[in-house]
Amino acid sequence: MKARVTVTLKTGVLDPQGKAIEGALKSLGVAGVASVRQGKVFDIELDVADKGQAEQALKAAAEKLLANTVVENYRIEVL
């Protein structure tokens, strides 16, 4: 089973990397960019058949390691 965990910064948390990317896109002349926030994507292959079990494992992975919930949110998708 394939899955994806997306980790993004919470609203209001300063994202200097996103800001730098935003500046670079603007200087490249990419039209219409208002703002950029940077995050992380984890593509995970799971060794389970049951979707509920997969979601449980992904939630544990996100909470225990993939995201720092002080400043980050995460989203789980079983693909």
Place this chain on the structure above:
Amino acid sequence: MKSAVLVFPGINRERDMARTLKLVSGVEPAMVWHAETELPAGTDLVVVPGGFSYGDYLRCGAIAARAPIMDAVRAHAERGGLVLGVCNGFQILCESGLLPGVLMRNSQLKFICRDVHLRVERSDTPFTRGYNAGQVIRVPVAHGEGNYVADENTIKAIEAEGRVIFRYCAADGSLAERSNINGAINAIAGIVNERGNVAGMMPHPENHVESIIGSTDGRGLFAGLVAQFQNAA
């Protein structure tokens, strides 16, 4: 004072730390590998040194914070034992939940490697008793992610309980925005936990302990820790 210095893959300041601990306390610290599950018996102080554990992969300190030895460090802290994290060690302690908050990318996006001034906020902790409150010390920093962030309530609690032990400041101790090198909230450079036995700081006091280097301002931190255990004995 019996100290233990944790060693993770990618850590590179453990020898500076061990040298300083030996120099100031007179006792050779134990070097403890991350895969160990116990600290040496009778450990008074655990030090999590600086460096780039696991190449700063995922987030700084994130993987080291989940290493087997960290359960022993947590138990040591629960018993009231002292824990000091410096630089990557501070990041590791935050990631492990032993200290609140997180160290984010420096607001100017640059790795900063230079001497800074710190104002010692209080002298009644085991980590700062070698200084006077309000004293300004000069020690080096070397980090790309030292921008201390926590949610509003946590910051309020930390400030209300006087748990900030060091702030970035100007040479005269004033808090100009320019002196806050990495954009940390309230210019926070170092904090202690609620109980006051776990401390984390971004700057490197262990590098300013010998006059040949040009400053011995970091020595007070270690001398204070040694005094703590002499009095207890």
